[in-house]
Amino acid sequence: MSDSLLKDFKKFIKNKGLKYTPEREEILKEILEVGDHFDVEAIYLRLKERKSKISKASIYRTIPLLIEGGYIQEVYKQEGHSHYEVTINKQPHLHFICVKCKKVEEVGDERFLHLIKEYEKERNYKLLSYHLEIFGLCLNCQREI
């Protein structure tokens, strides 16, 4: 987990006139350690496991900052709550979500990347984030029906 990332985050927080707290740093660290998809509950439990006293409220309060700073992104809602993913060092990609077994496959694809860039150019959109979700039945679940 790169130190410069935490420095950047500190800079980002200070630039906004906010205070750099151990809680904010710890939450970002934990999320980076997961590195992949996560939800608030998972981060809360991981922190608790390592004896951290950080509250859920703080996690909820930190997430919008991390999104704004480009560290994470909300990717989908499932079972009534939001799921996020780390966007640092990630190429644009899409999610195949099997509606039956709930498996999420993350797939990077040059064509998708290219298309996204085209759209940005053509429409003069200042692109911040995007996601392509494809819901369906994976091969396994098609067989089982």
Next chain:
Amino acid sequence: MSDSLLKDFKKFIKNKGLKYTPEREEILKEILEVGDHFDVEAIYLRLKERKSKISKASIYRTIPLLIEGGYIQEVYKQEGHSHYEVTINKQPHLHFICVKCKKVEEVGDERFLHLIKEYEKERNYKLLSYHLEIFGLCLNCQREI
């Protein structure tokens, strides 16, 4: 609003061993009349306006059926609740969502349509629905900053 659509819906409901009620029909009719993006509150208020006694609970209960039947699709969550759109007679398309003014532009695109079909073929996925959301700043909102 095509009558055959309602007949299909009736068939769909009966096939599932469920009962075809005036409430279910009225909800579908109202949604088809809106024809575009909507949320539960909007449908509830429209029904109320025309003196219908249909409860929100019934709307919430009908929506999963309409999704399963392919009449509507959930497209995004905003301001804490789900937004849907009618999928009947619609080509696949993507949404440009301006994070500042909240405007949603719906854009059909051949390249996107083609890409989606490629994915389905390549990955042996039985595709049910999908959506591409692009969050950013529209031209207007870029200027205003």
Next chain:
DNA sequence: TTAGAAATTGAAATACATTTTCAAAAACTA
């Protein structure tokens, strides 16, 4: 056509993710 079984309804209660409140604690700034 109608009796009876099964599903559906509205209203209220409930569940649950997320946000807000508030007083105490911590971070910062001059």
Next chain:
DNA sequence: TAGTTTTTGAAAATGTATTTCAATTTCTAA
């Protein structure tokens, strides 16, 4: 390092969505 401002945890509040339940409706099959 004193004073201002922000942040924190805990609890309360909010708001969407789901469930419960008794009354009603749909529908089947006799």
